[in-house]
Amino acid sequence: MSKLRLTDIKKSYHSGETVQALKGISLEFRESEFVSILGPSGCGKTTLLNIVGGLDRYDEGDLSLGGRSTKHFKDRDWDAYRNHSIGFVFQNYNLIAHQTILQNVEIAMTLSGVPVSERKQKAKAALESVGLGSKLDKRPNQLSGGQMQRVAIARALVNDPDIILADEPTGALDSQTSVQVMEILKDISKTKLVIMVTHNADLAEEYSSRIIHLRDGEVQSDSNPMLNDKTGYEQQSSSGAEKLSLGKTSMSLVTAASLSFKNLLTKKGRTLITSFAGSIGIIGVALVLALSTGLSNYISKMQSETLAGFPLTISENVQQIEGPPDSAAGILTGNSGGKDDEFPNGDVLYSHDSAANTQQHTNVLTASYFDYVSKIGQELPGAVNAVTYGRDVDMNILAKGDKDVVRFETTVNASPDMSPGFGSAPTYWQELPDNEEFITSLYDFIGEGSRYPTAENEVALVVDSYNRLDQAFFEKLGIFTENEEYKLSDFIGKKILKIVPNDQFYTEKENGIFAPATAESYPELYEDADGMELTITGILRLKDGNASSSGYLSEGIVYTPKLTDYIVNDSAKSAIALAQQASDRDVVLNTPFANEQAKDARLRALGAVTTPSSINIYPKDFGGKDEIKQYLDAYNEGKSEEDRIVYTDMSEMIGSAIQTVLDTVSYVLIGFAAISLVVSTIMIGIITYVSVLERTKEIGILRSIGARKKDISRLFNAETLIVGLVAGTLGIVISYLLTLVINSVIANLLSIEGIAQLTVTHSAILIIGSMLLTLIAGMIPARAATKKDPVIALRTE
Numbered sequence: 001m002s003k004l005r006l007t008d009i010k011k012s013y014h015s016g017e018t019v020q021a022l023k024g025i026s027l028e029f030r031e032s033e034f035v036s037i038l039g040p041s042g043c044g045k046t047t048l049l050n051i052v053g054g055l056d057r058y059d060e061g062d063l064s065l066g067g068r069s070t071k072h073f074k075d076r077d078w079d080a081y082r083n084h085s086i087g088f089v090f091q092n093y094n095l096i097a098h099q100t101i102l103q104n105v106e107i108a109m110t111l112s113g114v115p116v117s118e119r120k121q122k123a124k125a126a127l128e129s130v131g132l133g134s135k136l137d138k139r140p141n142q143l144s145g146g147q148m149q150r151v152a153i154a155r156a157l158v159n160d161p162d163i164i165l166a167d168e169p170t171g172a173l174d175s176q177t178s179v180q181v182m183e184i185l186k187d188i189s190k191t192k193l194v195i196m197v198t199h200n201a202d203l204a205e206e207y208s209s210r211i212i213h214l215r216d217g218e219v220q221s222d223s224n225p226m227l228n229d230k231t232g233y234e235q236q237s238s239s240g241a242e243k244l245s246l247g248k249t250s251m252s253l254v255t256a257a258s259l260s261f262k263n264l265l266t267k268k269g270r271t272l273i274t275s276f277a278g279s280i281g282i283i284g285v286a287l288v289l290a291l292s293t294g295l296s297n298y299i300s301k302m303q304s305e306t307l308a309g310f311p312l313t314i315s316e317n318v319q320q321i322e323g324p325p326d327s328a329a330g331i332l333t334g335n336s337g338g339k340d341d342e343f344p345n346g347d348v349l350y351s352h353d354s355a356a357n358t359q360q361h362t363n364v365l366t367a368s369y370f371d372y373v374s375k376i377g378q379e380l381p382g383a384v385n386a387v388t389y390g391r392d393v394d395m396n397i398l399a400k401g402d403k404d405v406v407r408f409e410t411t412v413n414a415s416p417d418m419s420p421g422f423g424s425a426p427t428y429w430q431e432l433p434d435n436e437e438f439i440t441s442l443y444d445f446i447g448e449g450s451r452y453p454t455a456e457n458e459v460a461l462v463v464d465s466y467n468r469l470d471q472a473f474f475e476k477l478g479i480f481t482e483n484e485e486y487k488l489s490d491f492i493g494k495k496i497l498k499i500v501p502n503d504q505f506y507t508e509k510e511n512g513i514f515a516p517a518t519a520e521s522y523p524e525l526y527e528d529a530d531g532m533e534l535t536i537t538g539i540l541r542l543k544d545g546n547a548s549s550s551g552y553l554s555e556g557i558v559y560t561p562k563l564t565d566y567i568v569n570d571s572a573k574s575a576i577a578l579a580q581q582a583s584d585r586d587v588v589l590n591t592p593f594a595n596e597q598a599k600d601a602r603l604r605a606l607g608a609v610t611t612p613s614s615i616n617i618y619p620k621d622f623g624g625k626d627e628i629k630q631y632l633d634a635y636n637e638g639k640s641e642e643d644r645i646v647y648t649d650m651s652e653m654i655g656s657a658i659q660t661v662l663d664t665v666s667y668v669l670i671g672f673a674a675i676s677l678v679v680s681t682i683m684i685g686i687i688t689y690v691s692v693l694e695r696t697k698e699i700g701i702l703r704s705i706g707a708r709k710k711d712i713s714r715l716f717n718a719e720t721l722i723v724g725l726v727a728g729t730l731g732i733v734i735s736y737l738l739t740l741v742i743n744s745v746i747a748n749l750l751s752i753e754g755i756a757q758l759t760v761t762h763s764a765i766l767i768i769g770s771m772l773l774t775l776i777a778g779m780i781p782a783r784a785a786t787k788k789d790p791v792i793a794l795r796t797e
Contacts, residue, residue, distance in 0.1 A: 003193050004029040009061040021047040023217040028226040034189035036204035037197050039214035045197040053086045053165045054078040055790050083111050083249045083706025087156025091168035093148040094701045095140040098262045102136040105155045108705040111249040126154035146177035166196040182207045251711035260719035274687050275726040278680040282731030282770050284673030290739050290758040292666040313648045315614040318361045363645050383624030386433030390614035392604040393568050396505040398498050398526045401478015405522040428473050428556030443540040447488030450538035456562035457532050461539045462553045497534040502574035504529045513590045514576045571607020581608050685777035692785045700793030709786040720778030721771050728770030732763045
């Protein structure tokens with residue numbers, strides 16, 4: 001059975017005018033013979049060879065191998081055909097310059113999926129068979145012309161093809177070397193079909209077993225034709241001959257990367273310059289992200305450390321601003337613009353209701369809600385630092401000062417005719433949370449014997465980082481000396497405060513009116529009243545290194561929740577509290593209440609209402625704050641608007657404003673850095689296109705040994721990925737070094753450590769992003785590479 005048969009093959013080229021290169025060639029070849037095709041230039045020799053090799057396509061006719069037609073071949077079938085059935089030997093050798101000769105021979109097998117160990121063994125054997133076993137690691141430019149042609153022959157043989165196609169194999173060799181090559185080809189023809197195109201008639205006559213002459217695209221003569229029944233062959237061919245099945249070829253990403261990497265190594269300078277240019281955008285974005293991350297962490301740390309002073313607050317009355325204030329009707333005419341215009345002109349004056357766009361929401365704090373909040377520490381143990389409750393109960397505290405006993409005012413703007421605590425905020429007097437661990441994580445105890453207050457009759461002093469207390473605080477204690485320095489031992493363990501019960505502090509007058517104790521009676525009350533003396537157990541000072549300047553606790557005296565419980569329980573049973581509950585008039589001021597809220601405030605001040613009026617929840621950090629808010633929001637699900645409990649986030653406005661500014665600056669800087677990324681991406685695309693032009697011949701070589709179009713695309717995609725990897729890595733390394741410089745400068749100027757922090761995640765994302773950008777940039781040049789005609793590509797120098 002014949003190996004190869006051509007039936008009425010026609011081929012034309014159209015480039016302005018139509019040139020018919022082959023005019024119905026019909027030839028049949030034996031399984032093993034040495035065929036030389038002779039003829040003048042332009043007679044169609046090379047075209048015929050390219051059609052037999054699957055590099056070019058015939059227009060009409062049929063080419064069959066082993067009786068199997070190629071009429072219905074697709075691109076992938078021709079690729080597999082070249083890889084498995086054809087071995088090319090070219091006049092100009094067509095070796096890949098940046099590969100060793102062993103790798104040049106191996107490459108055909110990488111496309112056919114031969115394992116690495118077997119691949120190397122076969123390549124060595126093929127090179128040894130042509131006498132080059134000692135030059136495996138040489139590159140093509142280190143060999144002579146004859147040696148390079150023997151490498152090409154070894155490459156053609158290594159996949160054990162059925163047919164060897166030689167296009168002027170001796171055209172670039174001297175006579176002695178030509179003879180050596182012809183001897184090798186003649187030896188190969190003993191077991192394979194060798195078809196050679198040549199102009200050297202002498203060598204063809206001496207070594208060939210068959211000579212075919214072509215002229216003007218037609219066979220002129222055939223010295224040893226096959227005498228088969230043409231009619232029978234045509235019937236076999238036209239009766240739906242079996243399609244040739246050769247499997248498929250595929251270049252792995254590893255092979256593509258290896259080829260591209262070695263090509264880049266031959267141009268180290270350009271590759272490094274390209275990578276550095278590509279890294280500039282990465283450096284810009286990396287530095288912006290590093291500064292943004294460092295600043296965010298710094299701000300988060302500051303906010304977290306100062307968060308104790310900004311709790312989530314739940315109070316009975318919450319004012320919600322719904323929008324900008326609306327103007328009421330104008331009271332004067334002559335307006336030159338609308339009444340909603342800002343900075344109006346003309347003789348105009350308007351009135352407006354400042355509360356028109358605010359809504360007073362009343363939180364109904366029920367026992368079930370207090371129970372729900374009390375479980376927050378169990379439900380969110382990692383989110384909550386402390387929960388405190390505001391009672392608004394009035395505490396009748398007397399202080400024994402230097403010369404006299406004074407009232408220790410716990411309110412701002414308190415006056416003799418108004419009960420302390422009524423409508424005022426406390427100062428120098430603060431309740432501790434029921435979380436000793438939280439407080440001790442923020443504060444140190446200073447002074448010998450200083451400890452945390454635990455009992456209801458124990459309190460502590462809070463000083464600032466300079467061990468100072470405001471002079472006004474000492475005056476509240478009745479200490480009026482000019483002394484600016486005290487010893488810690490002057491206070492630790494001392495009893496200078498006393499709680500006086502309501503029944504002894506208030507005296508009932510006629511008509512159910514109660515009068516508070518006067519200043520003249522304070523010494524007597526301090527000595528004789530059945531009250532509770534408070535012992536100062538320790539002095540608290542903010543820990544060194546805490547970013548907060550004021551911390552959770554304000555300066556002054558702090559007491560335990562147990563003291564609040566004691567006072568509330570005692571005050572609730574007092575005569576004044578019971579009298580106030582039964583009266584619609586203020587039993588201290590002897591005036592009617594303006595509204596229910598005013599009465600409720602008085603009842604709370606006297607201890608008649610024991611339920612808390614507010615709740616403060618202190619998160620551990622901003623992540624914990626979000627969890628707490630979700631927990632509180634869950635309580636409101638399914639409830640009507642009036643039944644919902646609204647909380648106030650004291651830190652949200654500050655935190656969101658700072659973060660908004662930071663994000664805005666980051667986005668702007670990233671935008672500028674992105675411009676350089678775009679520029680570098682375009683540049684990489686241009687350089688990749690240049691690489692395609694430079695490697696055109698390599699593209700032709702790879703196509704000739706069976707590489708698919710997608711394999712060529714993969715080759716250049718691998719190259720751009722490598723460039724992107726180098727550019728990204730280089731950018732990250734330079735950025736990291738720059739962050740060290742930036743951190744050092746900022747630390748020296750502003751004493752802020754680690755202001756630029758390039759994270760591993762950001763580094764990985766930027767490197768991957770760099771690879772993706774260069775891949776995108778190289779897609780158009782890579783696509784252009786796949787469209788290269790392999791025949792034209794092989795002719796490129």
